[in-house]
Amino acid sequence: MMKQPFNKLLAVFAIAALVQGCSSMNQSECIHADWQLIGQADASKGVHSSILDEYRHDCAEFAVIPSREAYHLGYQEGLTQFCTRSSGFFQGKKGSKYQGICPAALEEKFLQGYNPGYELFMISDVMTTLRATLSDAERDIRKLRTRISKKEQLLISDKSTPADRKRLLGEIKTHHREIFWLQQDAEDSRFELLRKQSEYDRKVRLHTY
Secondary structure, three states, X not given: OOOXXXXXXXXXXXXXXXXXXXXXXXXXXXXXXXHHHHHHHHHHOOOOXXXXXXXXXXXXXXXXXXXXXXXXXXXXXXXXXXXXXXXXXXXXXXXXXXXXXXXXXXXXXXXXXXXXHHHHHHHHHHHHHHHHHHHHHHHXXXXXXXXXXXXXXXXXXXXXXXXXXXXHHHHHHHHHHHHHHHHHHHHHHHHHHHHHHHHHHHHHHHOOO
């Protein structure tokens, strides 16, 4: 089989980027469309072939009818690129939803990569949440310490009345309790983050494609 010309490969990537961002087509795109190339780009990105109906709807406004035969011919070519173990791993790892487009003969290999890849994505998602929780706790602790410092200055001020000092002492004690529980939350998040990172690294070593 002859290799595709370099400019045709660039066109595949350009069309794939267009499809990934938005499926609508304007007049120029409809008139000059290479439907085989578009089909190949869609399949290589994991897009369901039903998107052709959207192209037909868009291009009907400009009296252009997409070539279903050319589109599906390119789509089948794209499936051979998409439905591989390494592609499945990449798609799963970035959290893409599998549209069930791989033919039965290729789906098993795709899922052998997709399932562990998606598992990594889920772990990574949990890690992102834990980092945010940890960051929030640390930020709140800094704010509380600033408040404590200011209230301690007021506590020793000559302008403070006995009632003020009593109130300030109570508020400072409350802030210290809040800091204690925030530190516990931060420590729990830090420990769980380390555990998830270890799990993530171990799974990456097991599944490298």
